[in-house]
Amino acid sequence: MLNSVTDEFEAQLRAILPEGAFKSDTDGYFTESRGRWTGQGLVVAPSSTQEVSAVVKACNDAKVGVVPYGGGTGLVGGQILQDGAKPVVLSLERMIKVRDVYPTEDTMVVEAGAILASIQDEAERIGRLFPLSLASEGSARIGGLLSTNAGGLNVLRYGNARAQCLGLEVVLADGTVWNGLSRLHKDNTGYDLRDLMIGAEGTLGVITAAALKLSPRPASVGSAMIAVKGPAAALALLALAKERLAEGISAFELMHRQGFDFLDEVGPEYHAPLAETPEWTVLIDVGLPSGLQADEALVDLFEAALEADLVTDGVIAQSEAQREAFWFIRENIPEANRRIGSISSHDISIPLSVVPEFIKIGPEQLEKIGEFRINCFGHLGDGNLHYNVFPPKGLSRADFSSERDQIKEAVHDLAHEFSGSVSAEHGVGRLKVGDLERYSDPAKLTMMRAIKGALDPNGIMNPGAVLR
Incomplete structure (x- = not known):
């Protein structure tokens, strides 16, 4: 059972952080772009890994939840804690430094709050390319993109965010700092902790910096x-x-x-x-x-x-x-x-060879529920479809609120039947926790819970996200 932030605990944080770390205007931190989630919490924005460590350690000691916050562009509620004990919302927005650039290695080390577009510009400045690209690149921050293993437009050639990261610096749940900022392309010394943290959505630790892999710019x-x-x-x-x-x-x-x-x-x-x-x-x-x-x-x-x-x-x-x-x-x-205004939006992936059959059968399944407009688009190169269901012209999504869950279940059931995934690139967050439980192999869930319990025994890291 987690505790809420109290005046006493806030005073404790104010004793270890400078005044500039506390956000007085917090409106933007508690909503998401589609307006379906409203959050809560004490918003703090540390400016260094040491300050992040101090905050997380204090939260762990007091059993107060920590919700890591990047650019706030996520669509599955991973950055929003709506219910339960009031947490600390830990924003990385002040940690934006480019720590080092190694042109001959095609490597750059940046802090987690760096905005994706700024990283792309810095790579271009030295004649290189950082190929991760998506619609929110003007506001999305690299820590959040790695935490969700973001995909975007260039996955076919360059891979997801995971493939573009060589090493990480992470603050663990007890405040320990793991310095894994390796620039090595080959390192087979034990478990790959970098890959464990990428895609964990802040439930195992807070990414504070990353060593990124750059690519040549096409001529x-x-x-x-x-x-x-x-x-x-x-x-x-x-x-x-x-x-x-x-x-x-x-x-x-x-x-x-x-x-x-x-x-x-x-x-x-x-x-x-x-x-x-x-x-x-x-x-x-x-x-x-x-x-x-x-x-x-x-x-x-x-x-x-x-x-x-x-x-x-x-x-x-x-x-x-x-x-x-x-x-x-x-x-x-x-x-x-x-x-x-969609009734229900779906970020799914399907094996390439059966994508045409899925697209053919999808409308037939939805016709059993009602009449809808379907906008199917996405990254065919990696099988990632954005399969979104809308009301007929002249009606609004509010007219179909009672059918939303049924529509989502129909689409996700079909994706699962085709050996697909119900979360291709946006993560699980809080929106898809039930889907993860419904469609995942039981052994996978057991392994995930064991890892969560080992690294975050008090359950403070992004409580309610991914696992419950």
């Missing part, structure tokens, strides 16, 4: 928006692209016409790349080394796909502005979704 980049004959044709196009471009494919996004219709309905305004919006569209992004031209490679790919009867139309970006216009569409489909 030639290009994008194409291509109309495909359906999800099966998109999958065949992906295979063809891999044969021809191998590791040169950075992203391969599948978009249904519903996403474009939502943009037309509520904005943001965009420039339509094709004369007619097809039922299914693929956005492909490539980056090639010196001596190869991305636009020529995309032309050859399109011609081969046309000959194979996979595509019907397409546009290859002729400038960086046009390329950005393509990506503006993809990156603003979630904003249009938000403006429409």
Whole structure:
């Protein structure tokens, strides 16, 4: 049983932290972007690993919960504790330093509060690329991205956040600092504690710094928006692209016409790349080394796909502005979704070979519940679909509040039936704790609970997230 923050405990923290660590305006820390969660707590923002350690140790001694807080961009409630004992909300926003840069090693060491876009800019400054990229990169912080093992747009080529991290510095539940900021690519000395902490969503410790892996910047980049004959044709196009471009494919996004219709309905305004919006569209992004031209490679790919009867139309970006216009569409489909208001949103992953069958069967399952609009889009290259269910035009999600759980269960049951995951890149948080219990192998849950009990015996780290 955890204790709430009291005036006495707050006074204890004020004795060990400077006044600047305490946040007086806390409104933004207790809500999330979709307005479905409202939190509570005493918000503190330490400026060093030592201060984080002191806070966590004090909380552990007093059995007060700690909710680590990054950029607040999570969508599964991992940064929000709505019920129970009032916790300490530990924000990493003041820990933003780039500690070291090693260009010859393609490595950078940064503090956990560094914003993703700033890390990308620092990598570009030394002629390198930090390829983790997602819609919230202007506010998401690297500690939170690693804690949720974020994916984003470039997973096909570069992998999830896990694949782009070499080492970590972590404050454990008793305040101990684990200095695991290794820059080694090979280290087989025992358990991989880095991978244990990545994706743990702050339930095992607080990430305070990370050694990140950088990549060469492609010499030639290009994008194409291509109309495909359906999800099966998109999958065949992906295979063809891999044969021809191998590791040169950075992203391969599948978009249904519903996403474009939502943009037309509520904005943001965009420039339509094709004369007619097809039922299914693929956005492909490539980056090639010196001596190869991305636009020529995309032309050859399109011609081969046309000959194979996979595509019907397409546009290859002729400038960086046009390329950005393509990506503006993809990156603003979630904003249009938000403006429409989904009844139930799903971040799922499906084995690639059965994605077309899942997309075919999904609407049939939902028709048993009612009439809905479905916006299916996502990262086809890694099987990650954002499968979101909306009310018919003229109605709102509030009209279907009683069907929300039934819709979610239908989609998640189908994903599980197809050997998929109900959490592809957003994490479990508090929203999907029940789903984790419902769909996970019992042995997995036993192992996870054993690890949690060993590293956080008092249960102070992000209580109620991932495991309950």
